[in-house]
Amino acid sequence: MKKITPDPPETAIASDSLDLAQLSVDSQRVVSKRLRNPNHVDPVCHVFTILPNVDTETLLCNACETLASLNVLTTDLACKLEGSTRSLALSIQQLAVVGELLVNRALDNVDPQGSGCERSPGAHDS
Incomplete structure (x- = not known):
């Protein structure tokens, strides 16, 4: 016997019960409270x-x-x-490389012998 399936099938969607406008208002209130009072602890x-x-x-x-x-x-x-999303990802990658170079130079300043930790190959050669 064939089972009748509604077209489209009925599913319970959690987002229907979520009030996005209220969520936005609540989020804005919490962020504003932290910005107004820098002494308020950020959890x-x-x-x-x-x-x-x-x-x-x-x-x-x-x-x-x-x-x-x-x-x-x-x-x-x-x-x-x-496209542009690839360029954005490559920009983030470049920032990571620059940050890594800076950290490696700081490590060279702290421990000129390099006896401490294992560093990325070639990252501290510049």
Whole structure:
């Protein structure tokens, strides 16, 4: 026996119950409150905490690795895009490379022997 399927099938869409106008008003209120009162604690900035006793070299090594990862991610993304969105992804990738070069130079200043952390190949040769 054939089952009759409505055309299009009836589905419960969660976005129907979401009031986008109210969400926008609520979001604007929260953002405005933070901007008016800089002493108001931003709950997002307390999600991740860096321990206060971490040395500068370790922080720079982690920043370098993060920027190297961003470089790879944006390069992979740019290969899948075309036109202006590809140019935008490549611009972000370039900023990541420049940031990585700056961090590597800071690492060279902190530890001229380079005995601390593993750096991206060629990133500190300039």
